[in-house]
Amino acid sequence: MPTVATFPSIRTEIGGVAVTELAKQYGTPTYVYDAAKIIERLNDLRAFDAIRYAQKANSNLTVVDLVRQHGAVVDSVSAGEIHRAFAAGFKPGGEPPAIVYTADIFDKDSLDLVVKHDIHVNCGSPNMIDQLGEVAPGRNITLRINPGFGHGHSQKTNTGGDQSKHGIWHEQLDDCLRRVDRHGVCVSGLHMHIGSGTDLEHLAQVCGSMEQAALEVGRTITSISAGGGLPIAYKEDESFIDIEQYFGLWDTTRKKLEEEFGHKISLEIEPGRYIAAESGYLIAEIRAVKTMGDNKFYVVDAGFNNLARPIMYGSYHPISIAPSSGELDRPMHDVVVGGPLCESGDIFTQEEGGFVAKRSLPVANLGDYLVIECAGAYGFVMSSNYNSKPMAAEVLVKDGAAHLVRERQSYEDLLRGESIPK
Ligand SMILES: Cc1ncc(COP(=O)(O)O)c(C=O)c1O
Structure with missing residues (x-):
């Protein structure tokens, strides 16, 4: 293992499977876990x-x-x-x-x-x-x-x-x-x-x-x-x-x-985090790019209903872009990354206390994918149906092949067990 961490700003694959393929096959937002990373971390111990x-x-x-x-x-x-x-x-x-x-x-x-x-x-x-x-x-x-x-x-x-x-x-x-x-x-x-x-x-x-x-x-x-x-x-x-x-x-x-x-x-x-965190990637799609005064926002289709660590703790996650098409070599600029929820705290680039922070990320367009990395621990398990959002799909990548390991929730799942008294 190297002594310090490095993260790419452009990510094209996870465990040998193209991010664009994963997003097309399973939809977004989707959690993807790389089995090899989990095994590597177990072996460390x-x-x-x-x-x-x-x-x-x-x-x-x-x-x-x-x-x-x-x-x-x-x-x-x-x-x-x-x-x-x-x-x-x-x-x-x-x-x-x-x-x-x-x-x-x-x-x-x-x-x-x-x-x-x-x-x-x-x-x-x-x-x-x-x-x-x-x-x-x-x-x-x-x-x-x-x-x-x-x-x-x-x-x-x-x-x-x-x-x-x-x-x-x-x-x-x-x-x-x-x-x-x-x-x-x-x-x-x-x-x-x-x-x-x-x-x-x-x-x-x-x-x-x-x-x-x-x-x-x-x-x-x-x-x-x-x-x-x-x-x-x-x-x-x-x-x-x-x-x-x-x-x-x-x-x-x-x-x-x-x-x-x-x-x-x-x-x-x-350990929990040590084994699972680095294996996990939350893939989302950029659905809006907007400017608010001095801030440029990428608004994606994953929110704190999918990954609560930033809003809960002000946690920092590495973020990369997976271009859906076109040039991989993109200039960098400062952006804020937010989700779709009707709540101003739905920001992935925030610090403890809810202060919005800018992140240097590649220039991206609508339809490009945004990958939130190191999301395998305290990610999906803390997700909710806030704003009546179905929970994301989960996929395991192993030996170069992807397997769906939890279906995305359906709208029927969302309403299961609820009733209106007659
Ligand atoms: C009893 C117990 N064991 C293990 C863990 C795992 O902690 P971590 O994921 O930081 O390794 C926790 C989490 O706080 C815990 O409460």
């Missing part, structure tokens, strides 16, 4: 004993199946994600457990499912220990500890510290161990996830907290999870994370615990 894919980042069945075929296990944060894991071929049980349910609560469906299928639970609240212990005593569980600090690419993705609802507060471990004893369950694992899209500096701080918590729990611990949070490079010249260095930090912590406890400790990692 092989030093860890288990790669537990956080399917919340991209839970398309084909993606979940792909990571399963390449040796990953899976994290599910809801009953729906447990059903997805089953549908993608994961079976409960195994060592490491093929499916782990990680949450701060049980709703009725999730509690029923984990009990019925003996799914390993990562408890994010003391109440979960009681609720599981009452109906399924004697189980092995993992505790998700909030180490008292956190960090994410945005305050909204910071999952540690006292502003966060996630995990068991580190000072309440002793209370949790009493609950564990009361229900005859066993803490076999510890997990810490301080935020999504954080950085190595903050991730490194977690190792010390994990060591301390594991020593407090004692010899029942057989696995530790570093959580997810690995960042990716979304901007030109941003550095890729040094995975070897990161693994080294955790391996040292693991070895210290192995020495202390006298048995093997399995080391898990739980």
Whole structure:
């Protein structure tokens, strides 16, 4: 892997398939995932004993199946994600457990499912220990500890510290161990996830907290999870994370615990973004080019109903143009990219706080395609039907061939389940 990211301003193909062909065959907006990128990113992480894919980042069945075929296990944060894991071929049980349910609560469906299928639970609240212990005593569980600090690419993705609802507060471990004893369950694992899209500096701080918590729990611990949070490079010249260095930090912590406890400790990692983000492209068509005072706008047929990260977090995504015809060599100019929604915040080139930003992009015409890159994580999964827009199609490109892996929603799908009382 090169040390810094580069992105093209003109993109003609994805995984060997022409963008124009993809757009013509599947329509726009469409998400396209490049299987080779997902496999490459999984391979980066092989030093860890288990790669537990956080399917919340991209839970398309084909993606979940792909990571399963390449040796990953899976994290599910809801009953729906447990059903997805089953549908993608994961079976409960195994060592490491093929499916782990990680949450701060049980709703009725999730509690029923984990009990019925003996799914390993990562408890994010003391109440979960009681609720599981009452109906399924004697189980092995993992505790998700909030180490008292956190960090994410945005305050909204910071999952540690006292502003966060996630995990068991580190000072309440002793209370949790009493609950564990009361229900005859066993803490076999510890997990810490301080935020999504954080950085190595903050991730490194977690190792010390994990060591301390594991020593407090004692010899029942057989696995530790570093959580997810690995960042990716979304901007030109941003550095890729040094995975070897990161693994080294955790391996040292693991070895210290192995020495202390006298048995093997399995080391898990739980990334979502790192595995899925770079594989994904959202293809849209430019439907209007207009000038508002000093600003030129490309208005495309994808909006924040398809990709919410810019409006949610002010996130930056690389953008390229795929000319539908004519010259590939286009001059650059500054533009704002917006979507079709009846909402002024429907802008892909915005900064946190909603400030519209200009982007240098190739000159493009109506009918050219615009490709929003690094959109494979927290893209489609966060989409909505706002403005009664059907959800986009999803396509997987593998070995130079494209496969439709989710149909575009129809207008019948949009109205399904609704009725007018007589
Ligand atoms: C419990 C848990 N694990 C893993 C992840 C994956 O995070 P990321 O996609 O940043 O790797 C998340 C997301 O915040 C999470 O909440």
